[in-house]
Amino acid sequence: MSLALIVLAAGQGTRMKSDLPKVLHEVGGAPLVHHAVSAGRALNPARVVLVTGHAAVQVEDVVERFDPGVEFVRQDDPLGTGHAVAQAAPLLADFAGDVVVLYGDTPFISADTLMHLMAARQDHDIAVLGFQAAEPGRYGRLVKDGDCLKKIVEYKDADEATRAISLCNSGILIAPAALLFRLIDALRPDNAAGEYYLTDIVELACAEDRSVTAVTCPEAETLGVNSRADLARAEAVFQKRARAAAMDAGVTLRDPDTVHLSYDTTFGRDVVIEPNVVFGPDVRIEDGAHIKSFSHLEGCHIGGNAVVGPYARLRPGAKLGAEARIGNFEELKKAEIGTGAKVNHQSYVGEARVGDRANVGAGTITCNYDGVFKHRTEIGSDAFIGSNTMLVAPVSVGQGAMTASGSVITNDVPDEALAVARARQDNKPGLARKFFDALRRRKEKQQSIKKNEAE
Numbered sequence: 001m002s003l004a005l006i007v008l009a010a011g012q013g014t015r016m017k018s019d020l021p022k023v024l025h026e027v028g029g030a031p032l033v034h035h036a037v038s039a040g041r042a043l044n045p046a047r048v049v050l051v052t053g054h055a056a057v058q059v060e061d062v063v064e065r066f067d068p069g070v071e072f073v074r075q076d077d078p079l080g081t082g083h084a085v086a087q088a089a090p091l092l093a094d095f096a097g098d099v100v101v102l103y104g105d106t107p108f109i110s111a112d113t114l115m116h117l118m119a120a121r122q123d124h125d126i127a128v129l130g131f132q133a134a135e136p137g138r139y140g141r142l143v144k145d146g147d148c149l150k151k152i153v154e155y156k157d158a159d160e161a162t163r164a165i166s167l168c169n170s171g172i173l174i175a176p177a178a179l180l181f182r183l184i185d186a187l188r189p190d191n192a193a194g195e196y197y198l199t200d201i202v203e204l205a206c207a208e209d210r211s212v213t214a215v216t217c218p219e220a221e222t223l224g225v226n227s228r229a230d231l232a233r234a235e236a237v238f239q240k241r242a243r244a245a246a247m248d249a250g251v252t253l254r255d256p257d258t259v260h261l262s263y264d265t266t267f268g269r270d271v272v273i274e275p276n277v278v279f280g281p282d283v284r285i286e287d288g289a290h291i292k293s294f295s296h297l298e299g300c301h302i303g304g305n306a307v308v309g310p311y312a313r314l315r316p317g318a319k320l321g322a323e324a325r326i327g328n329f330e331e332l333k334k335a336e337i338g339t340g341a342k343v344n345h346q347s348y349v350g351e352a353r354v355g356d357r358a359n360v361g362a363g364t365i366t367c368n369y370d371g372v373f374k375h376r377t378e379i380g381s382d383a384f385i386g387s388n389t390m391l392v393a394p395v396s397v398g399q400g401a402m403t404a405s406g407s408v409i410t411n412d413v414p415d416e417a418l419a420v421a422r423a424r425q426d427n428k429p430g431l432a433r434k435f436f437d438a439l440r441r442r443k444e445k446q447q448s449i450k451k452n453e454a455e
């Protein structure tokens with residue numbers, strides 16, 4: 001049986017108090033809607049349709065980047081969840097399979113839960129995902145009769161007895177496409193909100209003797225994001241899961257609660273992460289690498305057994321070879337560091353390649369930007385860059401070459417040459433003593449003037 005996903009993301013999310021559409025707020029470095037679509041993609045759907053409305057163009061642009069292949073349909077007025085699903089009907093008119101409806105602001109539905117929901121479809125026409133709510137609040141309530149789901153009542157429309165039910169609607173359901181769209185066609189907005197409720201299809205299905213069931217999942221999976229506080233809760237849930245997954249895969253996290261991961265961080269085995277390390281998107285770390293405290297990494301690739309930090313900043317395009325060593329207060333951007341090369345103290349290396357086993361001394365800077373253009377620096381293998389060298393790009397330092405400390409290198413250095421590019425030292429005998437004496441006399445004179453004035 002083939003499957004289509006309809007992901008609802010037309011709502012504005014007023015309570016976020018944000019110019020950014022709600023579903024684009026990020027958890028673990030990826031928009032909420034990407035988490036929702038990824039969850040659904042675990043079911044291997046033939047089609048994925050995203051219903052957009054508020055800031056549709058902005059949402060569609062981002063989703064195209066994160067989830068290529070998603071089809072879009074617009075809901076111009078937010079007339080309710082039923083109305084939102086109806087917008088996908090023309091796209092799926094000839095679709096013979098089942099439809100799973102998901103919410104773009106609900107990022108944690110697990111693949112297992114969706115499998116259970118699908119399995120329930122073997123014995124029923126429609127299956128709805130519910131959960132036992134610790135605080136049912138304003139969720140829709142599932143009204144059952146034995147194993148049968150009779151109807152879903154929205155909080156606004158519920159009487160006291162119905163509000164007392166703690167089995168709540170997650171919003172997620174599965175139904176055959178043809179049945180779903182036929183029932184949705186019959187929805188009427190005669191309720192407290194004046195909306196077309198998707199949830200009303202349950203009662204309509206029962207009225208034509210269809211069988212409807214409810215499957216439950218842990219409440220944590222249904223966590224939806226409506227406010228900044230929810231967003232923070234969602235981030236915490238994401239981080240907890242991501243850390244557990246990393247440890248399961250053989251990563252040592254010395255203090256897991258202080259390590260911040262991204263949705264796509266990937267680790268080899270026996271990687272060690274010290275406390276207080278932040279991973280932005282697109283970081284890959286090979287076996288045995290060691291990331292020391294207070295390092296910040298994004299868009300970079302760390303080779304096997306490399307050591308990074310403490311206090312290192314690796315920006316997009318940093319690529320470390322095996323056994324490379326990046327020490328404290330380094331900034332790397334678009335920089336390839338060769339096998340066993342060392343950049344250990346307070347350097348900036350950008351738009352550059354550092355050859356295998358090269359050593360970049362303390363305080364070295366690749367001066368890669370002239371205010372308009374960016375230029376490259378090439379450092380050959382086994383080169384030695386003296387401390388506080390300014391490499392004014394474009395420039396290259398040959399294999400096995402050396403630069404003298406404090407040099408400003410503006411011309412290419414040939415292989416094995418030593419480049420000295422600084423003023424020669426000139427010692428003036430006794431001049432320091434004379435200079436100090438003059439200064440001290442001046443100070444004494446100033447102090448005696450002050451004393452006379454005070455008397």
Ligand code: UD1
Pocket residue numbers: 008009010011012051053075077078079080081082083084103104105138139140141152154168169170171196197198199224
């Ligand atoms: C909905 C359910 C409720 C359930 C709750 C779970 C209905 C009528 N109610 O209520 O039973 O307990 O979710 O969180 O379905 N959306 C659109 N277009 C619209 C309206 C909504 O795309 O016109 C999208 C929203 O962007 C959101 C999702 O649908 O992603 C849910 O909408 P929301 O307004 O949050 O529904 P609730 O009132 O919370």
Ligand code: CA
Pocket residue numbers: 224226
């Ligand atoms: Ca909601």
